[in-house]
Amino acid sequence: MSAPDVAVTVSNLRRRYGERVVIDGLDLTIRKGEFVALLGESGCGKTTLLRALAGLDPVDGGHIDGPTQPAVVFQEHRLLPWAPLWRNVALGMETAVGRAKAEAALQEVGLAGREEDWPRNLSGGQAQRVALARALVREPRLLLLDEPFAALDALTRIKMQALIRELVARHRPGVLLVTHDVDEAVAIADRILVMRGGEIAASYLTDGINATALRGKLLRELGVESDSRAA
Amino acid sequence: MTMDLTDRRLLREPADPAPRRVANRELQLLALSWLAPVGILLIWEAASRAGLITAQVLPAPSSVARTAWNLISSGELPKHLGASLLRAVAGFAIGGTIGFILGVLVGFSRVAEALLDRSIQMIRAIPSLALLPLVIVWFGVDESGKIFLVSLAVLFPIYINTVLSIRQVDPKLLELARVTGLSRLETVRRIILPGAMPSILTGVRYSLATAWLAPVIAETIATTRGIGFLAMDAREFLQTNVIILTILIYAAIGVGPTVLPGIWNAVCWPGIQITRKGAANECA
Numbered sequence: 120m121s122a123p124d125v126a127v128t129v130s131n132l133r134r135r136y137g138e139r140v141v142i143d144g145l146d147l148t149i150r151k152g153e154f155v156a157l158l159g160e161s162g163c164g165k166t167t168l169l170r171a172l173a174g175l176d177p178v179d180g181g182h183i184d185g186p187t188q189p190a191v192v193f194q195e196h197r198l199l200p201w202a203p204l205w206r207n208v209a210l211g212m213e214t215a216v217g218r219a220k221a222e223a224a225l226q227e228v229g230l231a232g233r234e235e236d237w238p239r240n241l242s243g244g245q246a247q248r249v250a251l252a253r254a255l256v257r258e259p260r261l262l263l264l265d266e267p268f269a270a271l272d273a274l275t276r277i278k279m280q281a282l283i284r285e286l287v288a289r290h291r292p293g294v295l296l297v298t299h300d301v302d303e304a305v306a307i308a309d310r311i312l313v314m315r316g317g318e319i320a321a322s323y324l325t326d327g328i329n330a331t332a333l334r335g336k337l338l339r340e341l342g343v344e345s346d347s348r349a350a
Numbered sequence: 351m352t353m354d355l356t357d358r359r360l361l362r363e364p365a366d367p368a369p370r371r372v373a374n375r376e377l378q379l380l381a382l383s384w385l386a387p388v389g390i391l392l393i394w395e396a397a398s399r400a401g402l403i404t405a406q407v408l409p410a411p412s413s414v415a416r417t418a419w420n421l422i423s424s425g426e427l428p429k430h431l432g433a434s435l436l437r438a439v440a441g442f443a444i445g446g447t448i449g450f451i452l453g454v455l456v457g458f459s460r461v462a463e464a465l466l467d468r469s470i471q472m473i474r475a476i477p478s479l480a481l482l483p484l485v486i487v488w489f490g491v492d493e494s495g496k497i498f499l500v501s502l503a504v505l506f507p508i509y510i511n512t513v514l515s516i517r518q519v520d521p522k523l524l525e526l527a528r529v530t531g532l533s534r535l536e537t538v539r540r541i542i543l544p545g546a547m548p549s550i551l552t553g554v555r556y557s558l559a560t561a562w563l564a565p566v567i568a569e570t571i572a573t574t575r576g577i578g579f580l581a582m583d584a585r586e587f588l589q590t591n592v593i594i595l596t597i598l599i600y601a602a603i604g605v606g607p608t609v610l611p612g613i614w615n616a617v618c619w620p621g622i623q624i625t626r627k628g629a630a631n632e633c634a
Contacts, residue, residue: 174528175528189529191529193522193525195522197523197525197526199523199540199541201545202544210526210532211527211530211533211536253530
C-alpha cells in the first residue's frame, strides 16, 4: 500500500512497440501536491508513460501503484461540441451534483456565468481552461497534463501556466506535465525529469536554483549544445 | 492617442456591420441557387412560344401549369399525390426504423456485424425491379406490397450511415470517456450518439429522397392511384403535359429533405450559428 501523501508510484515499468523498447525499467514517484515536469526529445517515450499512467495504453511489465482514475488534460481541449460547458465539465457526474460542482469549477478557471455557453464560442485558451475545470472537478489524486499549452499563443500560455500553478497549489494533486518546452518546465514545476533511453536520465529540483543555469543544464541534457538566447 | 483610436477601430469594426453583411450574403446565395431552375423555366417557355419546341415533344411550362390546375381542381392530383406520399411516409417509417435498429446493432457489435452485415449487403444488391414479381406473389397487389418495396429501399441508406457514424466517432473523444470514467451507457448517450447524429441525418435525408422515389417502381404494380400511376397512365395516352407534370412534382418534392440538417441543428444547438463544416468535426 502506498503512503498517504504519495500520488503515484511507478516501478520497473516496461513498454515495447514491436522490437523497439520505449520504456525500459522506469521508476518514478510523485507526491501529492508535487508538480513534476517531464522533458525529453520527441519519441523518447514521455507521452507513452503518461498514457500508461492514464490507463489508456497497456504496459508490458512493471507496476503502477496509483489511482485507477487519474484526471487528464490533453493537448487538444476535447470538449464535446454538442454539450454546454457545464455538462462538459460535469461529464459522467450526476446532474444534480455535477451542475453545482461544474459552476464552482468554471468560476475557478475564470469562466463564471458561462455554464450554458457552448464550446464553439470559446477561444483556444478558454476551451483549455474548461478542460482544466473538467479535470479538477473530480478532485483527482493525480493530474496528467499532456502538453496542454502547446497549441496556445505565447501570452495565453503564460496566463495558463500561472492559473494551473494556482489551482494545483489549492487542490494539491500530484501533477505530471509532459512538455518539450524547457522554459515552461522551469517556470512551473517543482521537479524536472529528463527522459532518455526509456528511463529517467536526470532529475532536478527547481527550488532555490538559478533558473538560467538550470535552463542551460536542461538544454544540454536534451542535446541542445549552444544556448540560442545567450548568443 | 492615435494608437488608441486605431485600436478602438480595430476592435469595433467587425462587431457591428459584419452580421448584417453575412446575412445579406446568405440571401444573395439563396437567390443565386434559384437562378438556374427559374432561368431554365423562362427559356423553355420562351422557346415554346417562339415555336422552337413542338408542344408534342415538350409542352410549354404554362401549358403544364394549366394541366396541373385542371388536375388539382378535379381532385385527381391531390388524390394521386396523397396516395404516393402516404406510401412514402409509411415506407420511410418502417424501413427507417428497421434500418436504424440494424445499424445500431451492427455499429456496436462485431458479433452482430458478422451475423447480419453480409445478408443485408446481399439484399441491398437486389434491384427492386427484380423483386417486383415476388412482391406481387407475396403481398398481392394492394398497399402492403408497395410499402414493402419502399421500406426496403429506405432501409439501406439509414443502415449504412448509422453503422459508419457509430464506427467513426472521434477516438479522441472515446479516450476522454475512458479518462472521465464514463460507463458504457453514458459513453453511448453522451458521446457516440450525438457524435454520430450528423452522419445518421445524412442517411435520413438520403432515405427521404429514396422513400419519395421508390413508389415510382412500386406504383407500376396494378394500381389506380399514385404519382407513378399518373405517369404510367399518361404514357399510355401520350399525354406529354401530364408526364412533364409528374416529373416536375418529383423534382419539387425531392428537394424537401435537404432542409432537414438545418432543422436538426436548430433544435440541438440552439442559438448557435452552424457552419457547413458541421459542428461534430470541431471537437479536437
